[in-house]
Amino acid sequence: MTAAASPAAPARQRPSPLARLLAMAVVPLIAVGGALIVGGIIIFLSSFATGEPDPTLPFQAYASLFKGAFGSLRGILFSIVSAAPLILGGLAVGLGFKAGLFNIGVRGQFLMGALGAAAVGAWVADAPPVVAIPVAFLAGALLGAAWGFIPGALKAWTGAHEVVTTIMLNFIAGALIAYLITGPLEAPGFSFSRTGPLGNAELPTILETVHLGVFIAFAAVPIVWWLLWKSTLGFEIRTVGANPDAARYAGMRPAFITILTMSLCGLLAGLSGAGQILGISHFMNASYGSAVGFDSISVALLGRAHPVGIMLAALLFGAMRAGSGLMQIEAGIPVEIIDVIQATILLFLAADVVIRRVLGIRAPSAEPEELQTISKTYGSGTPA
Amino acid sequence: MTESQPQETGDIALEMRGVTKRYPGVLANDHIDLDVRRGEIHALLGENGAGKSTLMNILYGLAEPDEGEILLDGAPVKISGPSDAIARGISMVHQHFMLVPVLSVAENILLGEEPMANPVFLDRREAHTRIRALGRQFGFEVEPDAKVGSLSVGWQQRVEILKALYRNAQILVLDEPTAVLTPQETREIFTVLRQLARELNTSIIFISHKLNEVLDIADRITVIRRGKVVGSRIPSETNEEDLAELMVGRDVLLTVDRGESHPGDPGLVVEGLHVADDHGHEVVHGVSFEVRKGEIFGLAGVAGNGQDELVEALTGLRKTASGKATLLGKDITTATPRQLHQMGVGFVPADRHRFGLVLTFPLTDNIVLNDYHQAPYARGMIRNEDAIRARSESSIAEYDVRTPSATVSAGTLSGGNQQKLVVAREFADDAKLLVLDQPTRGLDVGSIEFIHSQAVKRRNAGTAILLVSAELDEVLELSDRVGVMYRGELVAVVDARTADREDVGLLMATGGKAPTEVTKDMAADLEEVS
Numbered sequence: 002m003t004a005a006a007s008p009a010a011p012a013r014q015r016p017s018p019l020a021r022l023l024a025m026a027v028v029p030l031i032a033v034g035g036a037l038i039v040g041g042i043i044i045f046l047s048s049f050a051t052g053e054p055d056p057t058l059p060f061q062a063y064a065s066l067f068k069g070a071f072g073s074l075r076g077i078l079f080s081i082v083s084a085a086p087l088i089l090g091g092l093a094v095g096l097g098f099k100a101g102l103f104n105i106g107v108r109g110q111f112l113m114g115a116l117g118a119a120a121v122g123a124w125v126a127d128a129p130p131v132v133a134i135p136v137a138f139l140a141g142a143l144l145g146a147a148w149g150f151i152p153g154a155l156k157a158w159t160g161a162h163e164v165v166t167t168i169m170l171n172f173i174a175g176a177l178i179a180y181l182i183t184g185p186l187e188a189p190g191f192s193f194s195r196t197g198p199l200g201n202a203e204l205p206t207i208l209e210t211v212h213l214g215v216f217i218a219f220a221a222v223p224i225v226w227w228l229l230w231k232s233t234l235g236f237e238i239r240t241v242g243a244n245p246d247a248a249r250y251a252g253m254r255p256a257f258i259t260i261l262t263m264s265l266c267g268l269l270a271g272l273s274g275a276g277q278i279l280g281i282s283h284f285m286n287a288s289y290g291s292a293v294g295f296d297s298i299s300v301a302l303l304g305r306a307h308p309v310g311i312m313l314a315a316l317l318f319g320a321m322r323a324g325s326g327l328m329q330i331e332a333g334i335p336v337e338i339i340d341v342i343q344a345t346i347l348l349f350l351a352a353d354v355v356i357r358r359v360l361g362i363r364a365p366s367a368e369p370e371e372l373q374t375i376s377k378t379y380g381s382g383t384p385a
Numbered sequence: 386m387t388e389s390q391p392q393e394t395g396d397i398a399l400e401m402r403g404v405t406k407r408y409p410g411v412l413a414n415d416h417i418d419l420d421v422r423r424g425e426i427h428a429l430l431g432e433n434g435a436g437k438s439t440l441m442n443i444l445y446g447l448a449e450p451d452e453g454e455i456l457l458d459g460a461p462v463k464i465s466g467p468s469d470a471i472a473r474g475i476s477m478v479h480q481h482f483m484l485v486p487v488l489s490v491a492e493n494i495l496l497g498e499e500p501m502a503n504p505v506f507l508d509r510r511e512a513h514t515r516i517r518a519l520g521r522q523f524g525f526e527v528e529p530d531a532k533v534g535s536l537s538v539g540w541q542q543r544v545e546i547l548k549a550l551y552r553n554a555q556i557l558v559l560d561e562p563t564a565v566l567t568p569q570e571t572r573e574i575f576t577v578l579r580q581l582a583r584e585l586n587t588s589i590i591f592i593s594h595k596l597n598e599v600l601d602i603a604d605r606i607t608v609i610r611r612g613k614v615v616g617s618r619i620p621s622e623t624n625e626e627d628l629a630e631l632m633v634g635r636d637v638l639l640t641v642d643r644g645e646s647h648p649g650d651p652g653l654v655v656e657g658l659h660v661a662d663d664h665g666h667e668v669v670h671g672v673s674f675e676v677r678k679g680e681i682f683g684l685a686g687v688a689g690n691g692q693d694e695l696v697e698a699l700t701g702l703r704k705t706a707s708g709k710a711t712l713l714g715k716d717i718t719t720a721t722p723r724q725l726h727q728m729g730v731g732f733v734p735a736d737r738h739r740f741g742l743v744l745t746f747p748l749t750d751n752i753v754l755n756d757y758h759q760a761p762y763a764r765g766m767i768r769n770e771d772a773i774r775a776r777s778e779s780s781i782a783e784y785d786v787r788t789p790s791a792t793v794s795a796g797t798l799s800g801g802n803q804q805k806l807v808v809a810r811e812f813a814d815d816a817k818l819l820v821l822d823q824p825t826r827g828l829d830v831g832s833i834e835f836i837h838s839q840a841v842k843r844r845n846a847g848t849a850i851l852l853v854s855a856e857l858d859e860v861l862e863l864s865d866r867v868g869v870m871y872r873g874e875l876v877a878v879v880d881a882r883t884a885d886r887e888d889v890g891l892l893m894a895t896g897g898k899a900p901t902e903v904t905k906d907m908a909a910d911l912e913e914v915s
Contacts, residue, residue, distance in 0.1 A: 231768055243745050250741070
């Protein structure tokens with residue numbers, strides 16, 4: 002009955018918080034830096050087309066980009082406003098990663114949220130703002146949540162992989178919107194098919210272009226963080242994501258958690274769409290589209306699926322969008338170069354293992370969990 | 386054991402000199418010297434994590450040593466990979482067989498080394514003839530066309546050995562070969578190994594942590610502890626206590642002091658339970674038994690005879706097809722894992738990585754894995770980190786979990802400490818029933834001793850304990866009564882203190898049926914497979 006004299010676990014001391022932060026951030030930082038270099042090379046190469054190669058062009062372009070994004074109060078505010086929908090969209094992807102789900106249906110959930118806000122907002126346009134605004138937001142959030150609930154339920158009950166079902170639902174959302182806005186929801190008296198005026202449901206702007214939806218987006222960051230790490234529900238979500246078998250053994254209900262998490266993801270994406278309609282577009286036309294859906298995936302990956310990381314990544318993407326206009330005017334570089342840079346960031350992130358090997362950085366764990374979620378084989382999701 | 390030796394016997398076939406291998410934070414092999422003679426069975430004894438596997442991986446070309454050299458027949462060599470090792474006559478039979486179940490015996494043996502009749506077609510006939518001849522030589526002729534998946538584990542191992550022989554292995558490494566075998570199968574494989582050493586002059590390296598086996602089979606024993614060679618012994622000049630002390634570095638209690646038990650009222654009562662596997666085939670056929678309070682009831686059986694499904698059914702992880710289970714009179718047949726936990730059922734699952742722990746989570750989260758939702762660990766939906774922390778600190782201290790802190794992830798602990806963590810969570814003071822499924826599989830002697838003593842302590846406090854283990858010795862030494870599972874049925878219940886090990890082993894292998902019936906059973910299996 003003596004105490005066992007087995008050797009103590011190899012003393013791997015827990016690194017300091019700063020060191021852990023650095024270990025987490027190193028690949029995202031390399032990805033951004035590397036993408037900017039690649040973008041710079043492309044900008045330089047593009048100058049050959051004008052006949053006079055100009056090695057300083059990339060620097061001019063990036064300087065105007067920076068100036069556009071941060072050079073004025075207006076620029077800074079625009080960067081923040083552009084980041085808001087990406088924060089919510091990024092959280093909608095990141096929260097899914099924590100539960101072991103790859104939600105690439107943000108596009109559809111965003112569109113349904115936008116549709117709900119546009120349709121219900123027009124319907125309650127004459128109500129006082131304190132009623133109209135919450136009702137319109139709620140409609141968008143709920144419709145988005147419904148668009149997340151469907152793939153969640155399909156996965157939990159039939160094992161259908163969420164990657165497949167959410168992609169299909171993205172298309173269904175687009176087609177449904179086109180039908181509804183050219184049909185039942187079409188507002189009379191306009192020269193093209195669109196939803197009706199929002200009236201009192203329009204979000205007031207507080208400063209320049211900053212509307213109420215921006216505050217909701219930033220408030221969502223600590224809320225999701227709290228949910229994940231301080232609540233029992235978050236513990237269940239993370240356990241199901243890390244080890245669904247252990248979750249079942251521990252008395253949790255993985256199927257329920259899967260459905261609930263996908264619905265919450267949809268809710269966040271729906272809020273994102275609602276904010277864009279109520280705060281910026283003020284109506285929806287039949288071909289309404291947005292880059293938010295797919296940029297959200299890049300944002301979540303760049304932010305390592307952590308709420309704070311997602312906020313920072315969204316701010317970066319927002320700033321690039323905000324500054325790209327001035328870059329086009331001053332340096333003559335088309336705004337599309339931003340798409341190139343963002344895509345290159347994604348490539349670098351996906352090559353996480355390669356980057357670590359080339360630079361000799363030891364991974365803190367085998368592979369970031371969000372990448373593991375992506376690389377899980379299809380059909381691995383058995384009904385629980 | 387090996388009396389009449391051919392001429393070259395005794396020449397040194399393999400020598401490893403000063404082999405050192407460092408992994409970050411661990412010195413896996415620390416200047417290990419090992420020599421193996423021709424025709425010798427050389428046992429490599431050590432606890433899990435002592436460095437045996439690392440050393441063999443170096444020999445097999447799977448890892449590169451940081452220092453030291455390897456000599457084959459006196460000449461230094463550099464082994465660049467498994468194919469290089471095979472070409473030099475080194476073969477390895479892994480603990481988990483490297484066989485393709487859907488291929489035939491011959492196809493498995495030929496894999497990677499196909500004899501060609503011409504550049505396009507395999508020369509099957511030549512291969513079959515050689516395989517048959519090799520098998521006949523060692524008394525286990527195996528049908529080359531049989532599908533490997535339809536063979537028993539013992540026969541699969543023979544196929545692995547045949548594969549090595551087919552490749553003219555001069556040095557054969559067997560990694561824990563008996564872990565999956567019944568005592569009878571173990572004896573048979575030992576006969577084969579002795580014959581190999583004697584007749585073909587093969588050098589055999591036998592890796593094990595089982596003392597009695599090593600004493601039985603080896604000509605020489607080298608003991609490794611924490612990456613170092615701590616001693617070398619000849620079986621006739623040593624005994625189990627001596628070896629255990631060498632291996633662990635201190636006196637160890639080899640057998641559990643289970644003492645007297647005082648069983649009380651029935652705790653768990655199982656009546657006519659039928660359970661199906663994932664494919665819907667019934668694999669537990671009407672099993673009935675009871676585990677009384679203050680009693681350890683052991684379930685012995687070769688892996689795959691329905692024990693897994695039975696345990697999953699009793700712990701709420703699998704639906705029962707029919708039958709009934711009660712705990713202290715309350716029906717638990719359809720209870721969920723959470724309901725069972727709240728009724729005082731603790732469960733140490735066989736696969737702690739899959740079920741027992743979330744390896745990426747800190748110890749704190751793992752300690753409250755099934756209590757996280759209730760006071761004091763949560764108030765409503767809000768987790769109470771102070772309470773979680775306090776519980777973790779006390780559990781870690783009480784169950785002697787060796788860890789730098791409570792916040793490291795469970796995956797950084799050694800297997801023994803991981804299992805102690807699971808035990809710390811499941812062995813509640815007021816436990817009514819403990820289900821221990823392979824509680825000590827893959828653990829070091831020290832951890833085994835600790836977990837066994839904790840189980841006895843719980844039993845003496847009046848807990849009903851159901852112990853399921855593939856290790857017959859563990860079941861016999863720890864239990865009060867033992868039931869034997871064979872093909873989904875409980876074929877016998879015996880008193881563990883008086884049971885004969887051989888009899889129980891035979892029951893495990895045949896279910897107490899006549900040999901002809903066993904053959905019929907196997908034929909039925911083959912039907913099902915094909």
